[in-house]
Amino acid sequence: MHLRAAKEILHMEAWLHxxxxxxxxxxxxxxxxxxxxxxxxxxxxxxxxxxxxxxxxGVVAPPGVDWALAIANRNFVVHQYDQINRSMTWATLATDLPRWRVALAPLIAAAAAEIRRSPP
Structure with missing residues (x-):
C-alpha cells in the first residue's frame, strides 16, 4: 500500500470514530x-x-463502501448546504458510516501496518 493511501485511510478511521x-x-x-x-x-x-x-x-473500495457516493455526498454538502436534509445526514452518520468502519477494517489494518513499516 502506498504511504499516502495509508495515511488517508487512517484519517478516515479517525473521522469514522x-x-x-x-x-x-x-x-x-x-x-x-x-x-x-x-x-x-x-x-x-x-x-x-x-x-x-x-x-x-487506485485504492479499490471494499464491498459496502462506495467512493463515488462519498464524493457526491461531499459535493452536495459543500455546494447545496441550503438543501441539506437532517434526517438523511443522521441516517448517513448512524447507519452508513458504521458499516463503512466494518468494511474498511482490513484496509485500516493494512494502513496501520504500512505506517509502522515506514521510516520516520
Missing part, C-alpha cells in the same frame, strides 16, 4: 444541536475528499 461520537449522543441531540450537525457535515466533507484521494491513488 468522531462520527460514532456524534451518533452516541442520539438523534434528538443531533437534530436539536446546530454544532453537532455542522460537525457531522464536516466529517462527511472530509470523508468524501479522502475517498476522492483514495480513488485517484
Amino acid at each position: 468522531r462520527a460514532e461520537e456524534i451518533v452516541a449522543r442520539g438523534p434528538d441531540a443531533y437534530h436539536c444541536d446546530d454544532i453537532l450537525q455542522e460537525a457531522g457535515d464536516s466529517l462527511m466533507i472530509k470523508l468524501g475528499e479522502s475517498a476522492n484521494r483514495l480513488a485517484r491513488l
